[in-house]
Amino acid sequence: xxxxxxxxxxxxxxxxxxxxxxxTTVVIKSTERIxxxxxxxxxxxxxxxxxxxxxxxxxxxxxxxxxxxxVAMSSDGKTLASSSYDGTVKIWDLPSGKLTHTIAAxxxxxxxxxxTPDGKIMVTGGWDDCxxxxxxxxxxxVSTINVNADDIKAVTISPDGETIGxxxxxGIIKLLSLKTGTExxxxxxxxxxxxxxxSPDGKTLASxxxxxxxxxxDVKTGTEQYILKAHSxxxxxxxxxxxxKTLASxxxxxxxxxxKTDTGQEIxxxxxxxxxxxxxxxSPDGETLASxxYDKKIYLWQVENQKLIExxxxxxxxxxxxxxSPDGETLASxxADETIKLWSVSARxxxxxxxxxxxxxxxxxxxxxxxxxxxxxxxxGKLEELNQKLYDQINQSWQTTPIWYEDLEYLVKVDGDGAIxxxxxxxxxxxxxxxxxxxxxxxxxxxxxxxxxxQKQLGLFRVILSPTGVLEVSPWxxxxxxxx
Numbered sequence: 001x002x003x004x005x006x007x008x009x010x011x012x013x014x015x016x017x018x019x020x021x022x023x024t025t026v027v028i029k030s031t032e033r034i035x036x037x038x039x040x041x042x043x044x045x046x047x048x049x050x051x052x053x054x055x056x057x058x059x060x061x062x063x064x065x066x067x068x069x070x071v072a073m074s075s076d077g078k079t080l081a082s083s084s085y086d087g088t089v090k091i092w093d094l095p096s097g098k099l100t101h102t103i104a105a106x107x108x109x110x111x112x113x114x115x116t117p118d119g120k121i122m123v124t125g126g127w128d129d130c131x132x133x134x135x136x137x138x139x140x141x142v143s144t145i146n147v148n149a150d151d152i153k154a155v156t157i158s159p160d161g162e163t164i165g166x167x168x169x170x171g172i173i174k175l176l177s178l179k180t181g182t183e184x185x186x187x188x189x190x191x192x193x194x195x196x197x198x199s200p201d202g203k204t205l206a207s208x209x210x211x212x213x214x215x216x217x218d219v220k221t222g223t224e225q226y227i228l229k230a231h232s233x234x235x236x237x238x239x240x241x242x243x244x245k246t247l248a249s250x251x252x253x254x255x256x257x258x259x260k261t262d263t264g265q266e267i268x269x270x271x272x273x274x275x276x277x278x279x280x281x282x283s284p285d286g287e288t289l290a291s292x293x294y295d296k297k298i299y300l301w302q303v304e305n306q307k308l309i310e311x312x313x314x315x316x317x318x319x320x321x322x323x324x325s326p327d328g329e330t331l332a333s334x335x336a337d338e339t340i341k342l343w344s345v346s347a348r349x350x351x352x353x354x355x356x357x358x359x360x361x362x363x364x365x366x367x368x369x370x371x372x373x374x375x376x377x378x379x380x381g382k383l384e385e386l387n388q389k390l391y392d393q394i395n396q397s398w399q400t401t402p403i404w405y406e407d408l409e410y411l412v413k414v415d416g417d418g419a420i421x422x423x424x425x426x427x428x429x430x431x432x433x434x435x436x437x438x439x440x441x442x443x444x445x446x447x448x449x450x451x452x453x454x455q456k457q458l459g460l461f462r463v464i465l466s467p468t469g470v471l472e473v474s475p476w477x478x479x480x481x482x483x484x
Contacts, residue, residue, distance in 0.1 A: 039259045056405060057314050057341040059097045060331070063090055068334035070321045074136065075119040077325040080332055081136070082340050083110035089124060091139055096329075103141035105132060112155040114164075119180065125152030125166055131176070145181040147174055154196040154297070156205075163219075165205055167193030173207055175219065185222045189215060197238040197247070199261065205249055206261075208235025214249055226264045230257060237279045241303065242287030248275030256291055258306065268306040272299055279321045283328045283345070290331055292319030298333055300345070300421065312343050329428070342430075344406060375418060377416065377459040383475050388461045389418030391473040394463065397438035404433045408465040412439070413458045421458055437465060 007269075066085040073080050080092045087108055091101040106126030113124045115136060122134040129149060133142040149168035156165040163184065164176040173187040173196065187207070195208035204225065205217045214230035217223070233252035240247045246260045248270075256270035256277055275294035282289055282303070289301040299318055300310035300415060319338035324331055324345070331343040390412060408430040413421040423439045425431040434440060460476035 022296060032177045045087075052200055057343050059342040060314075061092055061097055061099070061340040061342070062338070063099050063102070063342075064088070064338045067317075067336040068320060068338060068340055070113045070187070071108065071323050071332045071334040071340055072113050072115045072122070072369065073325055073332060074115060075117060075326055077327060077330070079119075079136070080340065081113060081115065081122055082334055083113045083124060084338075085109045085126075088128065089113065089122075089134075089139075091136075092340070097342075103134065103139050105134075106130060111153055114155050114157045114162040116157055116178070117159060118161060121161075123155055123164055124158060125155035127151045129168075131166055131181075132141070133178070137158065143181060145176060147176070147183075149174065153192070153194050154207075156196045156198050158198045158219075159200060159202045163198075163202075165196050165198060167196040167207055169193070171209070172441065173217075175204070175205075185219070187217055187222055187224075189213075195235055195238040195249075197240050199240050199247075200242050204261070206240070206249075208238045208249055210234040212251065212253075214238070214259070216261065228259070228264050228266075230259070230266075231255065233276070236277060236468055237291075239280045239282050239289075241282050241286045242284060244303075246283070246303075248280045248289055250291055252276040254293075256280055256289070256301075258303070263448060270299075270301045270306050270308075272308050273297065275318075278318060281322045281324055281331075283324050283327055284326060285463040287343070288328075290322045290324065290453070292322040292335075294318040296335075298322060298331070298343070300331075312341075314341060377457050382416070383459055386414050386416075386418055387461065387475065389475055390414050390420070390461055390463070391471065393418070393420065393442055394438055394473070395471060397442060404429060404436070404465075404467050406467060408433055410434075410439065410463045410465075412461045414462045416457055416459075423463070439463075 064084045068084055070083045071080060072262055078094055080094055081089060083089045087106040087110055089103040089105040089110060093100050105124050106128050108127035110126050111122050113122060115122050117169065120136055121142065122136045123412065124132050129147060131145040131147055135142055147166060149170055149172050151169035152166050152410050153169055154167035162178055165173065165174050166180050169192040171189045171192055173189060173193055174183055175185040176183055188214060189207050189209050191209040191211035193207050193334050196211055197206050203219055205219050207215045212231040212235060214228040214232055214235060216225040218225055231251035231253050235249050235251050237250035238247060247259050247261055248256050250256045254273045254277060256269035257266055259266055270289065273293040273295050277293050279292040279293050280289060287303055289303050290393060291299045296315050296318060298312040299308055302309050315335040315337050319333050319335050321334040322331060329345055331345050333341050406429050409426040410430055411424040411426055415421050420442045423443060425434055462474050462476050464472040
């Protein structure tokens with residue numbers, strides 16, 4: 001087989017030393033993936049085989065007989081509520097996955113629900129024009145509020161747990177006292193209200209309309225702070241970032257947009273879904289955004305750069321709702337396929353500590369190349385050489401077929417000779433399964449050669465080992481960021 005040079009985004013080759021047709025001089029910079037387990041069972045490797053990777057859910061909760069519209073998780077992460085098109089609400093024990101209560105909640109569809117921050121009260125909004133409050137621990141009805149608003153599409157609770165926000169198809173937004181049910185404030189959107197969200201400080205409320213307009217309201221005065229023609233189609237979902245002054249809006253136009261909450265400035269677009277975005281949710285640390293779509297897919301996005309980092313694809317019908325657990329390690333999704341699925345979310349740790357020089361910075365953005373706290377190799381030719389050496393070391397060291405269930409991601413430091421100085425697991429699964437990878441053996445072998453991080457320049461690489469048997473090796477900052 002002749003060597004091929006393809007310059008794209010990362011080095012991706014099937015991880016097995018048994019495919020001897022590859023020579024040590026092959027360098028492939030591509031996102032093309034080869035299933036090595038399939039190749040091992042065939043006599044002639046097919047190097048152009050592409051693999052579509054699918055993550056499997058931790059659990060699937062089945063019990064609804066119609067579309068699951070909304071999911072909401074308790075503040076301790078132990079209980080989940082789900083609502084359906086048939087007007088029922090179900091309460092699930094998450095550790096066991098067992099159904100604990102089924103509530104005949106409304107006479108029509110329950111498209112939205114929310115749980116108070118203390119986890120005691122669940123609020124549901126139905127197309128029957130009613131808002132109902134439930135004891136979340138036992139499923140008993142606490143009170144019913146007839147809000148005289150056509151088809152309640154959205155329900156949200158203020159961070160202090162004292163105010164309920166409801167949005168209806170009539171375009172009316174009402175703020176209600178959770179304790180008394182009395183109306184505090186009434187706002188008027190210019191079209192049917194499909195999505196609502198309180199800001200983390202509780203001072204503002206965002207509303208998304210069928211006309212694609214996004215409005216930000218002052219909760220105390222009821223004044224409209226600003227209005228944005230955010231999308232060309234209805235805004236199905238809104239979420240505030242809990243750690244930053246930004247919010248995300250998901251639309252029927254298939255995009256998610258990121259906005260500054262103080263100015264209304266658009267600062268990013270998450271573009272990847274092929275159909276309507278029906279739900280969005282930020283992780284508790286604000287670094288990850290989840291989105292569910294009519295295209296049946298769930299995407300995880302890196303908020304900082306709006307890059308897609310994970311795809312979950314197991315639902316067979318549109319995904320109407322997504323929500324993170326309080327610890328950020330689990331994602332729940334509700335779908336029109338009548339199921340709720342629980343997904344393990346890889347912990348995305350922050351990048352290694354940086355020391356950025358400011359001599360090339362303008363007033364808004366620093367253009368200087370980030371520097372590590374130790375001497376780092378940036379020269380493109382050298383990184384390419386080390387990239388291949390690192391790949392070869394790992395690829396040739398496999399002894400058994402790996403068995404795990406999600407990507408294992410590591411930050412690996414390599415010295416100028418290609419010896420592995422150290423590695424760091426970048427998600428929980430990488431930590432759990434590290435002894436099943438060659439990395440500990442390779443580092444110990446390197447240390448026997450007296451390699452020292454402090455004495456040598458180091459190249460930083462991202463190593464990903466997938467459950468489908470694919471090895472990916474690329475510079476930590478990516479091929480697009482290295483110095484030519």
